[in-house]
Structure formats: C-alpha cells, structure tokens
Amino acid sequence: MKNTLKKVEFFTFYDKTGIENHLEQMASEGWLLEKMSALYWTYRRIEPKKIHFSVSYYATISDFEPEPTEEQQAFNDFCEHSGWKLATQTVQMQVFYNENDDPVPIETDPVLEVENIHRSVKKTVLVSYFLMLFLGAIMGASFISTLLGDPILLLSSATRLFTGIWFIVALIYSLTELVTYFTWRKKAKKLAEQGVFLETRGHRKLGFAITVFMLVSIVFYLISLANTGLQFYMTAYLLIFLAGFPLVNGVKSLLKKKKVKEGANKALTFAASFTLAFVLVGALTAVTVLGIRNGTFESDLKEPIFTIGELLGVDDSGYLKTRGKEDSIMLGRYRSSQHPNTYEHSPTMQYTITEVKWAFLYDFVADTLYHHYDEWKGWDSSYEYVETDEAAWGADKAWELYRNGEPNNAFLVCYDKYILEISTDWELTAEQKQLIGNKICAE
Amino acid sequence: MPRAKFQTLTEQMYYILLCLSSECYGMDIMDKVPQMTDGRVKVGSGTLYNLLEQFLDADMIKETKAEGRRRCYILTDKGRELLDAEYKRLNSLVYDYQRFMEKEEQK
Numbered sequence: 252m253k254n255t256l257k258k259v260e261f262f263t264f265y266d267k268t269g270i271e272n273h274l275e276q277m278a279s280e281g282w283l284l285e286k287m288s289a290l291y292w293t294y295r296r297i298e299p300k301k302i303h304f305s306v307s308y309y310a311t312i313s314d315f316e317p318e319p320t321e322e323q324q325a326f327n328d329f330c331e332h333s334g335w336k337l338a339t340q341t342v343q344m345q346v347f348y349n350e351n352d353d354p355v356p357i358e359t360d361p362v363l364e365v366e367n368i369h370r371s372v373k374k375t376v377l378v379s380y381f382l383m384l385f386l387g388a389i390m391g392a393s394f395i396s397t398l399l400g401d402p403i404l405l406l407s408s409a410t411r412l413f414t415g416i417w418f419i420v421a422l423i424y425s426l427t428e429l430v431t432y433f434t435w436r437k438k439a440k441k442l443a444e445q446g447v448f449l450e451t452r453g454h455r456k457l458g459f460a461i462t463v464f465m466l467v468s469i470v471f472y473l474i475s476l477a478n479t480g481l482q483f484y485m486t487a488y489l490l491i492f493l494a495g496f497p498l499v500n501g502v503k504s505l506l507k508k509k510k511v512k513e514g515a516n517k518a519l520t521f522a523a524s525f526t527l528a529f530v531l532v533g534a535l536t537a538v539t540v541l542g543i544r545n546g547t548f549e550s551d552l553k554e555p556i557f558t559i560g561e562l563l564g565v566d567d568s569g570y571l572k573t574r575g576k577e578d579s580i581m582l583g584r585y586r587s588s589q590h591p592n593t594y595e596h597s598p599t600m601q602y603t604i605t606e607v608k609w610a611f612l613y614d615f616v617a618d619t620l621y622h623h624y625d626e627w628k629g630w631d632s633s634y635e636y637v638e639t640d641e642a643a644w645g646a647d648k649a650w651e652l653y654r655n656g657e658p659n660n661a662f663l664v665c666y667d668k669y670i671l672e673i674s675t676d677w678e679l680t681a682e683q684k685q686l687i688g689n690k691i692c693a694e
Numbered sequence: 695m696p697r698a699k700f701q702t703l704t705e706q707m708y709y710i711l712l713c714l715s716s717e718c719y720g721m722d723i724m725d726k727v728p729q730m731t732d733g734r735v736k737v738g739s740g741t742l743y744n745l746l747e748q749f750l751d752a753d754m755i756k757e758t759k760a761e762g763r764r765r766c767y768i769l770t771d772k773g774r775e776l777l778d779a780e781y782k783r784l785n786s787l788v789y790d791y792q793r794f795m796e797k798e799e800q801k
Contacts, residue, residue, distance in 0.1 A: 307740050325763045329739040332721050355724075359738035360706055360745070367744070 256282055256294040261462065264344070264376045265368050265432060266453030267306045274338075274346065278302040283348070287341040289496070303349045305335060305357045310370035314342045315516040317507045330357055343371040361443035368451075369436060377432075380425045387422025394419060403605065403619055406612070407582035409475040410485075413468060424461055427454060475580045484539055491531045499524040555587045557690040559600050562683045581609050582616065602673040604691065610668070617665055620672060621650065636663055643681050645688030646671075666691055703780045706737050710745055711777045717758050717768045720746050749773065 262270050274284050279301060282294035307330075312323060319327070327337050327345075334354050335347035347357060358364040394415030397405045405411050431452060439449040469489065476482040502523040506516040555574060560567030567589070575586045583606035590599040605620070607613045624634035636650035643649070644664045652661035652674075661674040669691050673679075679687075703711070709727045718726070720742065727737050737745075746767065749755040754773030758766045769777065 321763065325765075326740070326743050328763055329721055329724070329743045333724055333739045335739060355736045355738055357738045357740035359736060360704060360741040362704075363741055363744050367740075 252296075254296040255285070256296070257291045258294065259291045259462075261455045261458030263428060263431075263451075263453030263455075263458070265308075265372050265435075266451045266455075267308075267368065268450040269453045269455060270306050270346070271304045274304040274348070275302060278304075278348070284338045284346060286339050287344075287346070289500075300350070303351075303354055304338070305347045305349070307345045307347065307357055308343060308367045308371035309345055310343055310367065310374055312340065312343045312345070313513050315503065315507070315513045315520070317510040317512070317516070333357075343375055358448070361439070361446060361448040364448055365436065365439045365443045372432065376428075380429050380432075383421045383425035384429065387418050387420075387425060390415065390418035391422045403582065403584070403616060406616075407579055407584040407605070408577045409472055409579040410481070412579050412581075413472040416468065417465070420461060420464065424457065427457060471580065475578060477578075484535070487535050488532070491535060495524070495527060495531070498527055555589065556585070556604065556694060557687055559589045559598055561690075562600070562679075562686060563598060563677075581612060582607060597676055600673070600675045602671060604694075605670045605672075607668050607670065613668070617648075617670055620663055620670060623672075624652070634659075641665075643684045643688075645685060645692060664688075669694065702783065703776070705735050706741060707745060708777070708780055709735055710737065710742065711749070711754070711769060711773055711780075714755050714767050714769050714773070715777070717766055719764055719766050721764060 260273075262273070277284065277294060278297065279299055281297055281299040283297045283302070284292060284304075285295040286293040307326075309323065309326065311320075330337070330347050334349045334351045335357055336349070338346045338348050340346065358367075394405070394411075397411070397415070405415065431454065435449065435451060442449045473482060473486055473489070476485055499520060503516060503520045506519055511519070555572055558567055558572070559565070559570060570589050570591055573588045577584045585604045585606070586602070588599075588601045590596050605616060607616050621636055624636070633655055635653045637653050639649050639651040639662070641647060641649040641664070644662075646664045646666050648665040650663045652659045652663070658678075659674075660676065660678055662671070662679075664671040664673070666688075671687070671691060673687070706727075709730060710723055712730070713723045713726045723742055724737055724739060727735055746755070750757070750767075752772075753770055754776060755767045756770050758768050760766070
C-alpha cells in the first residue's frame with residue numbers, strides 16, 4: 252500500500268478557502284499534505300479524520316532563506332501555541348493544520364487577513380499576471396491582425412498559429428485571474444470592515460483545462476513540425492526548457508542546504524540560470540549546425556516538384572534554386588524560386604504550392620489567393636485574375652493574372668487539394684502546363 | 695469608510711493593549727484575552743502576531759525582555775494614551791446610551 256500520494260493541483264495562489272476545503276477533504280480521505288512544489292503536492296497517508304486547515308500568507312518569507320527566519324519561527328510558535336502545526340510552506344504561503352475540534356482560527360481580524368493576502372499576492376503572482384496580460388494583449392492583437400490580414404500565412408505556420416493561440420490563452424487566463432482577484436478584494440475589504448471574511452474563489456477547473464490544452468497543443472505542435480526540419484530543434488528546446496526548472500531549483504536547494512545567505516543565494520541562482528540557459532541553448536545550436544554540415548540532420552525540404560530544366564529542356568544543375576516550406580495541421584506551403592545564377596535572372600520561375608489538408612478550408616484558401624492582388628487596385632498598376640482554360644493544366648479551375656489588361660505570365664491553378672501560384676518570365680506552352688499539372692497530380 | 699489606523703480600536707486591539715498594561719509575554723495574550731472576556735473575545739495567533747508587530751512599529755508597545763523567541767512587551771506612554779482614549783470613547787458611548795434611554799423612558 253502506497254504511503255505517499257503526489258497530486259498535481261490547480262489552485263489559484265490566493266484561493267485560501269478553496270485550498271483549505273480541499274485539504275480538509277483530503278484528510279477525511281486519509282491524506283495529509285506534506286509538501287508543496289511548483290509541479291505537484293505530496294500527501295502522507297494518515298487515519299482518515301476531521302482536520303482543520305488554515306492557509307496563512309506571510310509576505311516576508313523568502314524562498315532563498317537557508318532556514319526559517321527568527322520572525323517566521325516566532326510566528327510558527329504563536330500558531331503552535333494555539334494547536335496549529337505547520338504542514339508545509341511555499342513562497343509566502345504557509346499551510347497549518349489543527350486536530351482540535353473547534354480551534355480558534357489563526358486569523359481573527361478580516362481586515363488584517365485581506366491586507367496580508369494582498370501583500371503576498373503583490374509580491375508573487377500579480378507581477379506575473381500583469382506581464383502575461385501585457386504580452387498576451389500585444390501578441391494576441393498581432394495574431395488577430397495577421398489572421399484578418401494574411402490568414403494563409405498564419406494557418407500554414409504551426410509556430411505562428413500555436414504561439415498566437417498560446418498568447419491568447421495567456422491573455423484570457425491572466426485577465427480572468429486579475430478581474431476575479433480585484434473584484435474579490437474590493438468586496439472583501441468592505442465586508443472586512445464589518446468583521447466578515449469573504450471566502451475566496453479560484454479557478455481550479457480553468458487551470459486544469461488550460462494545462463491539458465497546453466500539453467495537448469504542444470504535442471500537436473511538435474507533430475505538425477514533422478515536415479519542416481524544425482522538429483528536432485523545437486523538441487530539444489522544449490526539453491531544455493523543462494530540464495531548466497529542476498536544475499535551477501536544484502542549485503537553489505543546494506545553496507540553501509549549504510546555508511548560503513539569502514542575497515548570495517539569489518545572485519548565484521540567477522547567475523546559474525543565466526549560464527545554464529546560455530550553455531544549453533548554445534550547445535543545441537552548435538549541435539544543430541554541425542549536424543546540418545556533416546549531413547546527420549538532412550534538410551527534409553523536398554527537391555523542387557518541377558524545375559526550369561524540366562520545363563525548358565535545359566541543364567539547370569548550376570541554377571540557383573531556393574526553396575522554403577511552412578507546415579501546419581491545416582495547410583502546407585511549399586515555395587520555390589529558380590534562376591541561372593547570382594548575376595543572370597533569366598529565365599526565372601517562382602511558384603508556391605499550397606496544400607489544403609482540411610477540405611472545408613479549400614474554398615476559403617482559394618478565394619483568399621484569388622483576391623491577393625485586390626489591395627493593389629488604385630495604384631499605378633492594376634492586377635486582375637481572368638479565367639483561363641483549366642484543361643490545359645489538367646486542373647479543376649485556372650486563372651491568369653492580367654496587369655493593366657495584359658497577360659502577365661502568372662497563374663493561379665486549383666487542383667484537388669493543391670493550389671498553385673506560378674510566375675515565369677516566359678510564356679508557358681501547353682506542354683509545359685501539362686507537365687506541371689502531371690507533376691502536381693502525382694504528388 | 696475604512697477605519698483610520700488606531701484612531702478607534704477593534705475589540706481585539708483593545709484587549710491586547712489592555713493585557714499589556716502590565717508586562718506580558720506576547721504568546722500568553724492568546725490565553726489571557728478569552729479569560730478576561732469569559733470566552734467572548736478570542737485572538738487568533740496570526741492576528742496577534744501581526745498586531746504586536748504593528749503596535750511595535752507605531753511605538754504603542756515596547757519589548758521588555760526576550761527568552762529565546764518568547765518576547766515580553768508592555769505599553770508605552772503613547773499606547774497607554776491610546777488605550778485611555780478608547781476607554782473614554784467607549785464610556786461616552788455608554789453614557790450617551792444611558793442618557794438617551796432615560797429620556798425615552800420618561801416620555
């Protein structure tokens with residue numbers, strides 16, 4: 252039979268009432284809180300019984316102190332005198348329990364209690380919430396503006412798509428927490444003047460939902476990087492980020508064990524985290540660069556689907572062929588640009604093939620690409636797509652781009668799940684169009 | 695409207711200061727107050743600790759001796775003045791009540 256239980260909990264820092272009720276429930280089921288860490292709480296098996304819990308906020312507790320300060324110990328002595336034993340403590344939060352039937356609460360003055368909570372909240376979570384709100388608002392606005400202005404760019408990049416969504420989640424979470432806290436504080440201050448402590452309200456379910464969403468979306472993100480060459484780098488980066496927490500925490504704990512003073516511990520832990528981040532990210536970058544150079548990490552960008560050489564029947568082995576790929580679970584965008592060399596730019600060809608992975612997005616993507624040149628209307632040049640013979644391309648639909656009423660050797664061609672945008676500096680023949688169509692259909 | 699600090703005292707502040715009219719260990723106040731009030735007023739350990747800190751900061755009490763982490767306190771002149779002022783204020787409340795009720799009964 253297991254005598255310890257580790258549980259991931261999702262309580263808001265200031266949710267005193269929620270934490271106390273939960274711990275009382277756990278004790279009635281035979282589990283007493285023993286330790287709180289950033290990731291999980293540890294419970295010890297006990298005889299199931301009714302135990303009272305009290306969460307106290309003590310703004311001067313520092314997580315870097317080698318041992319409890321004299322003031323902290325004096326506070327604990329006061330609590331112990333009235334039957335309250337310290338179960339555990341984390342940054343600025345102490346959890347006491349009392350096995351007596353009807354103990355005198357640790358806090359009997361709601362005005363002081365509301366102020367104590369506020370001092371601790373100010374020193375801990377408030378800064379993070381405001382920072383999250385600020386970044387979430389800026390990045391969220393940028394995400395929405397890209398979604399409205401250039402949705403294909405956003406939907407075809409897993410990194411842009413997921414980071415944008417994560418920042419919006421951060422915005423929603425921080426806003427919810429801040430509004431709830433300040434609403435509670437306003438009401439709690441009023442009631443405290445009348446001698447009543449207003450119970451706190453946290454967002455345990457929201458915290459749980461966001462954590463699950465983040466974990467699932469990170470997995471989705473890494474899977475959707477499979478064809479972009481970024482998967483190794485981003486997975487390693489994420490692992491470094493995850494490994495960083497216990498490593499930095501380990502440095503802090505070791506210094507505490509060695510009785511290093513609070514200020515020195517803070518400085519050394521900060522220096523260690525900075526060095527660690529620098530070394531690990533530097534090592535990762537070096538490994539990636541070396542891996543690409545010696546061929547261990549092959550670039551997984553495909554060779555061009557079709558080349559100038561194939562179309563014009565020339566030897567294009569010396570041609571400059573730049574390519575790029577963006578991929579997400581919804582769209583893939585493959586770009587290719589080809590021309591003879593740095594000095595010669597003719598013949599030249601650029602194309603982008605958009606793969607629509609979710610069928611219901613097809614019409615939206617095709618329509619967006621069709622209207623791509625609308626914003627040029629009213630300038631010196633006017634662009635317009637004019638329907639052309641799709642059979643020549645072996646496609647479902649095709650348009651040719653006209654500039655100031657003249658054909659421009661640029662086409663938008665729709666296949667089953669691919670949409671081609673192509674531009675050349677020569678007039679494509681029927682055979683060349685057919686060859687391109689065959690190549691794309693073979694994909 | 696929030697109460698200005700120490701302009702009027704809460705019940706718990708009043709009894710803590712009353713306990714400290716003679717030298718007393720901080721921790722013992724937790725037992726003394728319920729005894730003085732027949733259990734009507736109880737002071738929580740956290741509240742007592744915080745109030746003692748605030749009284750010290752406001753020079754209303756002073757530390758007289760320390761045995762390990764146990765500390766003894768007593769009222770300062772300023773603390774005594776505040777306690778007396780509160781006593782007078784409470785008395786005037788009682789006096790006003792009596793005067794008003796007597797008038798009502800005479801009607």
